Amino acid sequence: MTLKDWLLTAGLAVLAGPALADGELHIYTWGNYTNPTLIDRFEEAHGVRVTITDYDSSDTAIARIRQGGHGFDIVVPAAVVTPVWIEEGLLLETNPAEMENFIHVDERFRSPSFDPERRYTVPWLWGSTGVTVNTSAYDGDINTSAIFLDPPSELRGRVNVVPELADILFLAIRYVGGDWCTDDRDVLRATHQALLAAKEHWISIDYGSLDSMVGEDLLATVTWNGAALRMRAANPDLHYGYPREGYPLWMDSVAVLADASNVDNARLFMNFVMDPENAALITAFAGYANSITGSEAYLPEELLNAPEIIIPDDLVEAGELMLICDPAVMDLYARMWMEVMQ
Template structure:
């Protein structure tokens, strides 16, 4: 080990930090128990500011003028943050707890070798259906793109452009998620516009929206679907057979972070298996830290929302970061759908 790498490890293992840490993350996605434990360990006061989408977080960072230290970009966006010079190269790969990162999440395409980010949580984007309302096959994007009569007017769709357009491209037979095929994109646009008439909402629904009967189906993240099923076993999570997305959210440090050292401490802190389990136990998603499973709630260990059924494993893929030109085309489609 070089002297430089030894020096990089010392602050993580020995420092007693003071001050503050400002986290910018999705709403209802950060375990209060995790934050309390971090605050007590390092004498750091943590504040959390919510955002509702990757697009919102990126736009806010580009504007500057904020005091955020930590941000949690998804795998399909992290390349953009890095390429635009918005992140600090914190070298998590040299931190004390990096040894706990599951090998499958080390040499990832969105941050090879983990020079900027550490795993937060990972999951899938699929659909959720109330089987008491619709007893047909839930494993299809037709649930929201061509809803059966029982579900029309009862479908909620996440306001996540990339997630929805990715599902629609796969549904229309597209093999390349970042596509500039004009004919295919016209079909995707027309499909979404027609389906929009059957949606009751485009939002981030609370569990109660489903369990109260306001929504009978929707596009959902697997952890959110798990929470709903625990409240009402009539709900099932579907893996669209036409294709669906895997994703991973990752903790990174802004280059403008006023509390960068505390942010590095936090990166190392969440690579501890017990701490990673707190993250998963709160939000309901898997994480990328080996050994965390034994600390997680029992109901998560074999949940069909968390453990992808064998027949659907190969139907999913990671959505890559598309070029600005392709993102512009997608944005035009999405804007038209939301009118």
Template sequence: MRRLLTSAIALAVPLAAPLAIPFAVLAGAAHAEGSLNLYNWGNYTSPELLEKFEKETGIKVVVTDYDSNDTALAKIEAGGHGFDLVVPSANYVPIWTEKGLLTELDTAKLPHYANIAAEWKDVPWDPGRKFTVPWQWGTTGVGVNTGVYSGDPNTSAIFMDPPEELVGKVNVVPEMNDVMALAIMYEGGAPCTQDLTVLKKVRDDLMAAKPKWISMDYGATEKLGNNDWAASVNWNGSTMRARLANDKVVYGYPKEGYPLWMDSVGLLKDAQNVENAYKFLDFIMVPENAAMISAFARYANGIAGSEAFMPEDMKTAPEVVVPEEFKAAGKFLPTCPAEATKLYTAIWTELQK
């Protein structure tokens, strides 16, 4: 998740303000004094945060964007990338650590490490928080324009079996892990299932639903906000942004089950600007700074004490504060075994044809 979610090209984890900094690869700057190269989901990094960090430390952060966990992983594995920090989602962190791509953190260099909230300090994807520190977390559900559809938005039927009012007006973001998880839970399965009966139903229903969609694309923040789309599989922060632009937009928590995600920052094994990276990691664990990340992206963070600095409109936002009745339906996605991923990829490839 994650998921997240993007940039002007791909809004995998959409955010709350216009892009205000250039996103370009400057690998040649990796050895430069006072620099840091952050590889992050597009349009997911607060410009104000970077300005504050540079002012306080003299370190210039160059941000390069990616549109999916798989894109980021492939880029780093290929080598020669020049990046220092990366921001994978929870279900991908074990892949990064097993491949030896991240450095175990020296917490002695992180005076604010203790600010990680208790519930995020010992997590299944990074036991003991040895390799990563929190960035942001949220949910994947559906955004719906109630001016077009007044029925229940809290169901994956919005895209799996679109009601008549939404036929030809539903978008599905091209994020395999999130969409497959939603579809599997809608069909009564569990994330990472290899039950072929469940997966056949997932495949058949997705293929039957696709002609009723308008697109498989990113950009829900803008396109829900300006009425180009009436519904979309989407992330909670992005949907909050859309609602601020269009008060008819609501965020649905699929009662059949929906993904929870957390994106975390890891230090790459081949990072060149290691000490600068530690300064940045410590900086984002200061409560006021963590709140700046959230204020831009409209997602919660994992830093205790940041609540006092959060924007007022996030403190009670229905997209951020999960309603009690839907809490049990949210599931963190596990890291699926290769066999399950192969099955999902086959369905996904067919769906995208």
């Protein structure tokens, strides 16, 4: 699936006559990803006290839930791993299509391949993985994965890479001419060699690159488009590139955990985030696109035209929704990634 199937739409309307519920709701989600105003509105509308606990990777999240005894009600899994959550019985079948606000979900997002017919999840945000470059240090083409796989001399030694197996391997495999989920040994050998050769030019493999990019300790980083938008807001020399060799699109969704203690409140939250006005709050905070029609009416003007969200026409086709590969292929990728990370 290419970005042609993934259009930024939005719209917002407040919940009419909200149902009130007592108690608590415990959300387990990515760090710095939830608008406090959204939570305040939900608490006020439904009389529910919300707590949020952060995680920094999909592996961290699923490992903690597998252990049990976590006390969480809601999780926000990425599309690439959502089938694993479902197959392992970690999510509750909530049938969001029966919820009042499901009518606001854009038709393109109503039955995604990672959760057909939306039996378990509702949309949160979606976006892309690319590169951010300090264009005061480098004025060449930034729409390429060469920024981190064969860095120009101006950037070498000041490049960061996020420690995300799927995102980095997707970019690297496409850079050497392969397709995501390939098990072609020649492609994988070329990918492995490209990563090992590039690593000597990286200064870090870290999530927290925003401050270092803004302060210009780093000159380039692999990152997500919403983070790139926040970087540019703090330093106008920082620009986001969409690798023309191919880049992944991703989507995060809200799901209720199978062992949740506050299921009714979790369902209320799922319905709440599909309201257009609330979806706009989510986008405005994180800087990523949502899939709720009508939310654009509530978005800040700068987000409607942000280059980190509106992909250039000539780079649209290079985007592809990243889904999980067969277990045998993912095992190959994991072993390759472990060697790169050593």
